[in-house]
Amino acid sequence: MTEALPVTAASSRRQPDAELTVGKPAHGGHFVARHEGRVVFVRHALEGERVRVRFTEAEENASFWRADVVEVLEASPQRTVHPWPHADALKAAAAGRTAVGGAEFGHVLLPEQRRLKTVVFQEQLERLAGTERAVSVEPVPGETEDGLGWRTRAAFSVDPAGRLAMHPHRSHEMVPVHEMPLAVPAINRLRLWGIDLTGISRVDAAVGSGAGEPLVLLVPSKGTHPRRAAAVAAAIRDASVAVLEPETGRVQRITGRTWLQESVRGVDYRVTGPGFWQIHRGAPEALVGAVLEGLQPAAGDRVADLYAGAGLFTVPLAHAVGPTGAVLSVEGSAGTVRDARRNLHGQEQAAIVQGRVDAALGRWNEPLDAVLLDPPRTGAGKKVVQQIIARRPRTVGYVSCDPASFARDLGYFRRAGWSLDTLRVFDLYPHTHHMESFARLLPPSA
Incomplete structure (x- = not known):
């Protein structure tokens, strides 16, 4: 969960502030602008605004620069008051400090946040997967009107x-x-x-x-x-x-x-200390529903749950396939695997493996009817996708927290003849640029 933080270059601090006209949104919470012919990725802006920015990364030989808005000269009608002063770039600049991360879309009205996420998701699909698909970013059931109070x-x-x-x-x-x-x-x-x-x-x-x-x-x-x-x-x-x-x-x-x-659909889970669990209070319920509806597991099915965590999806999948089926759960973290074993206690049809997904798939000899992927932000990658394709499952479910890595992996599936069937995108991270998606993929014969 902790990202390495680069040191801001000294040359960035020497660049004078500039006035820019803001263009379209880009993946990562930025908007695209240009300064003296150079691309600038601007945070805390909105499309169409005229703003004054402070450069945060501006090496002379860099292909692009980064900047934060410090003053809005012509505001978008989609701009609103930021709900968190510590993350408000304008208030921070006025106080002579920098805004904290974690709420980079707080200055944007919630409906517009979801429209921006739609634009970014569709652009990633087109650019990285060669797929044109209408996307609708949906709020989690029970979401508050202000989009606050969701991080657990x-x-x-x-x-x-x-x-x-x-x-x-x-x-x-x-x-x-x-x-x-x-x-x-x-x-x-x-x-x-x-x-x-x-x-x-x-x-x-x-x-x-x-x-x-x-x-x-x-x-x-x-x-x-x-x-x-x-x-x-x-x-x-x-x-x-x-x-x-x-x-x-x-x-x-x-x-x-x-x-x-944790409790999801009447089932209790144990999650130890640093173990992974979905952050939004409504995310587990929404995603389990999407996965079960998409994969439609039946009694006797053989299913793989890859990057399985503490068993959020493994438990309902094991219940669905029953004692005549089989579920392979693969997770890299030793502590999280211990949680999964507790959460799946008594489910003899579940085989829980700690280790790399590619290694576990290489050792698993049984055929698979369905595969569920819930990889980290970097995605599953080409090798894992090829291993899954070689197993010829009837369907693959892909839960993703990053549209770019998902689109890249979708491209691998598409080049092997697979198609994108169901696609749902959830706004699990209001006031940030992040989103979560579930996709159902079908093989060429489907």
Whole structure:
């Protein structure tokens, strides 16, 4: 979940501000503009606006530059007041600081956010998969009118003064934060920004949909004495607290429990500390419904759930195929695999494998009726796609959090004669440029 942050080039800081006319949206939360013949990817803008920008990456020999809006000279009618001052680029510029990342579309009206995501998704399909397809980005059932309060997981840094902080986009800078409007209320009620976090480098907070209190994971700074983490934990009320070793994934309990209970369609799941789970409070329900409707698993089917996590999809697939069927679950994280084994306890038809997906497919000798992919943002890749095609399943379901990697992988399937059947795109990340999709792919004979 943590992205490496590049150091802003010194030459970028020397470039004077510029006035630009903003063009179309681009993948990644940017809009395209031009400055003296050079492409500039601008954040916190809207199509058609006239803005003043500050360059954040502007190497003379670079093929494109990056910039943030610091003043709007001619505003789009789709612009609105940002719901989170810390992420508001205009307020940040006026205060002489940089906006934190994580809500780069907060200045855009929600319907327009979804239209922009539609444009980007369709452009990626056309450019990378050679597919023209009408797309409709749909809100999750039960979404709030303002698109806030949906994050059940939130990760924070800690600045040198021991304050809760976040990073601006592609920066090592730390900005102290107070409240996070995108997070569910239970995370904000922890009031982590009011605690002295000296000796801690990172704080992760998560809330489960099932019974139990929130879980806070503390990552101590190098050399911090264990007693310091215990002192921080004592200041956190109404939550379980544990220490996370990011290198090993090991979680050491301080108080409460080290896992969360999630509940989806009447089924309970256990997710340990740093284990992956869908972030939006309504995402598990929406995606499980899309997967079951798309794959239509039946009793006796043989199904592979690849990049399976803690078993969000594996559990309902195992129930659907029953004791006469078989489900192969493949996940790379050892801790998450342990969760999957707990969540699939008693389901003898489920084979749970820890390791690389390509290696697991190479060792799996049974035929497959259906395959489900839920890869990380980088996608599945050519080798895995070719392995799946060689198994000749009747259908493939693809859950994706990145339209570019999905479109690239879809292109591999299409060049082998496969077709895109069902496609649904969900707005699981309001006020950001991110989206989630489910696609059903069919082989040439279908």
